[in-house]
Amino acid sequence: MSDIFRELLKKIGSGNHTGENLTRAEAATATSMMLLGEPTPAQIGAFLIAHRIKRPTGEELAGMLDAYDQIGPKLQPIDSPRPIIVLGIPYDGRTRTAPISPIVALLLAAAGQPVLMHGGDRLPTKYGLPLVEIWHGIGVNWTELPLETTQQVFEQTGIGFVYTPRHFPLTKRIWEYRDQLGKRPPFATMELIWCPYAGDAHIIAGFVHPPTEAMFQAALADRGVTKFTTIKGLEGSCELPRDRTAIIGLSMLGTTNEETVAPIERLHLMARDYGFSSKNVPLLGIEELIAQMQEVLRGIPSELTQTALWNGGFYLWRSGICDSMQLGIAKAEKLLIEGAVAAKLLQLTQVVQSLSSVHNSKLLTVEN
Incomplete structure (x- = not known):
């Protein structure tokens, strides 16, 4: 048993009258100890459920980061x-609406905007369809690449994927508790704004409940992050909905102030204002989704193509590649119709396969 961890647990688990929030340093200590398995299972389980009931603060999320x-x-x-x-994509995947993020990533990379994703396999509480399965379905297997090889892929193609079961296996312990508890711990919230990149980055984070966005703002302000976008997206993802107003928080990129939260400008977007129908594409299964994505990549008009244009247009504008949403949508359509997005997928597939072969050959040489 860890006496240090017990004191942190007592602090957040003492109830409404005597409980306290952790400081940033204390939250960092608690997170490190749980990742390294230093507390007992009883202590870790108690901490995760107590922290969820209490609700994390922005300062605590900053410490966890x-x-x-x-x-x-x-x-x-x-x-x-x-x-x-x-x-930043939720870690329990999608169950109701068809994801489009891999296509958007390819589209952005084809336009010269690098994209980094991160995630794992099907996880509780939804056990929904994760990004890594979608990538695999369209020909890109991220799961077998060591981090050094992923770095090379990122450098050559402008697309990277940090696969946590391989690249950050310490997190597996937390997800086992999450399964047993049946609830998302604050780790799930924190990882939406996690940035596994050492350079200049623009964090995009999806959310469902407004208090989550406020926590994001406070945590990012604590850490001095000024480039971020928050999206009340589909199933908590970074994808703009078509059936309702997309509620978006835009940071004033590169600006700082002395407030306790990072400043944002509120943006509301309606799909019908840009010529799209007010209907989200349902998720009917991985096989049908991959078939739909192949049509999108071939530039064939479809409901999922409309979702790709809606999201692609936004991200091309938000990244600064296009001066307006209208121009972003037009450019997204051109990239799809002229085959630039499909060509980016082909390049990515070839680079991953080539570097995987090199890595496997080195392993065989070492084993022999």
Whole structure:
């Protein structure tokens, strides 16, 4: 049993009248200890459920991110004229609406905007469809690449994926508790704004509940992060909905102030104002989704193509590649119709396969 951890647990688990929030340093200590398995299972389980009931603060999220920065993996800076985009996607996947983020990542990379994603396999509480399975379905297997090889892929293609089961296996312990508890711990919230990149980055984070966005702002302000976007997206993702107003928080990129939260400008977008129908594409299964994505990549008009244009247009504008949403949507359509997005996927697939072969050959040589 860890006496140090017990004191931190007592602090957050003492109830409404005597309980206290952790300081940033204390939250970092607690996170590091849990990742390293220093407390007992009883202590870790009690901490995770107590922290969820109490609700984390922005300062606590900042401390948790500090621990991830110290212990976790990071891709190194690549040559890019603009900050890379880090897409924070929920870790229990999608169950109701068809994801489009891999297509958006390919579209952005084809336009010269590097994108970094991160995530793992199907996880509680939803056990929904994760990004890594979608990538695999369209021909890109991120799961077998060591971090050094992922770095090379990122440098050559402008697309990276930090696969946590391989690149940050210490997190597996936390997800086992999450399964047993049946609830998302604050780690799930924190990882939406985690940035496994050592260079200049623009963090995109999805959320469901407004208090989560406020926590993001406070945590990012604590850490001095000024480039971020928050999106009340589909199933808490970074994807703009079509059936309702997309509520977006835009940081004033590169600005700082003395407030306790990072400043944002509120933006509301309606799909119908840009010529799209007010309907989200349902998720009917991985096989059908991959078939739909192949149509999108071929430039064939479809409901999922409309979702790709809606999201692609926004991100092309937000990244500064296009001066307006309208121009972003037009450019996204051109990139799809002219085959630039499909060509980026082909390049990515070939680079991953080539570097994987080199890595496997080296392993065989070492084993022999």
